Amino acid sequence: MILLQHVGKRYPTGQEALTDVNLEIDDGEMAFLTGHSGAGKSTLLKLLAIIERPTRGQILIAGQNLSAISNRRVPYFRRRMGIIFQDHHLLHDRTVGDNVALPLVIAGVGHQEISRRVRAALDKVGLLDKERALPITLSTGEQQRVGIARAVVNKPAILLADEPTGNLDPELSLEIMMLFEAFNRVGVTVLIASHDHELIRIMDKRAIPLAGGRLAESHPAQSVPLQ
Numbered sequence: 001m002i003l004l005q006h007v008g009k010r011y012p013t014g015q016e017a018l019t020d021v022n023l024e025i026d027d028g029e030m031a032f033l034t035g036h037s038g039a040g041k042s043t044l045l046k047l048l049a050i051i052e053r054p055t056r057g058q059i060l061i062a063g064q065n066l067s068a069i070s071n072r073r074v075p076y077f078r079r080r081m082g083i084i085f086q087d088h089h090l091l092h093d094r095t096v097g098d099n100v101a102l103p104l105v106i107a108g109v110g111h112q113e114i115s116r117r118v119r120a121a122l123d124k125v126g127l128l129d130k131e132r133a134l135p136i137t138l139s140t141g142e143q144q145r146v147g148i149a150r151a152v153v154n155k156p157a158i159l160l161a162d163e164p165t166g167n168l169d170p171e172l173s174l175e176i177m178m179l180f181e182a183f184n185r186v187g188v189t190v191l192i193a194s195h196d197h198e199l200i201r202i203m204d205k206r207a208i209p210l211a212g213g214r215l216a217e218s219h220p221a222q223s224v225p226l227q
Ligand SMILES: Nc1ncnc2c1ncn2[C@@H]1O[C@H](COP(=O)(O)OP(=O)(O)OP(=O)(O)O)[C@@H](O)[C@H]1O
Pocket: 011, 012, 013, 015, 016, 017, 035, 036, 037, 038, 039, 040, 041, 042, 043, 044, 195
């Protein structure tokens, strides 16, 4: 479970990005963080990935208090999560396969195991035939899928995605969402920041609305009363 208790984040500039956020996300849940630009969505994801630290409150993931994790231990902590950004941060002088392999190389996984898991991850996102291609030769949607393959290659329990469909057309966006849903179906907790209301409506998952750094009422999709 992901648990936020009275979480606040004030950046060194004085900007208050999050104020008194209380939130619970169950294991195996898929949810959307919504809200206008500047609402605090990226900041919340960054706190969960310990890219930033909260200035108030506490965050627990699987019972572990993130404030107890020293900066030195953060890379180990991150192995249990896959992180996906809108601009997929691919290395353009490396093949697709090398890009996907990166988290495993960093984790010191053996060569044979790497190539097996890279192929499995590429297969899941439908890009097995692009293993030796350079990212630059791929479409934007395909590049985004490489980013997703890289995020899931470690078999993370949690997937965090920040506007993963931001620069994709509606059809490709839905395709990417279906991929996330497939990972969720096999038990991965998925949290996606998005301001694409139409897409969120189609996916019919819990929406967690942020406004001005505060949590508005959060409602599970299934709790909408029947008429
Ligand atoms: N590194 C930073 N330093 C100072 N202020 C920041 C920093 N990152 C974000 N902010 C500010 O914190 C607030 C929340 O930003 P955040 O990026 O979390 O919002 P967001 O909802 O993800 O927006 P978007 O949809 O545009 O990505 C904004 O006012 C932003 O300007």
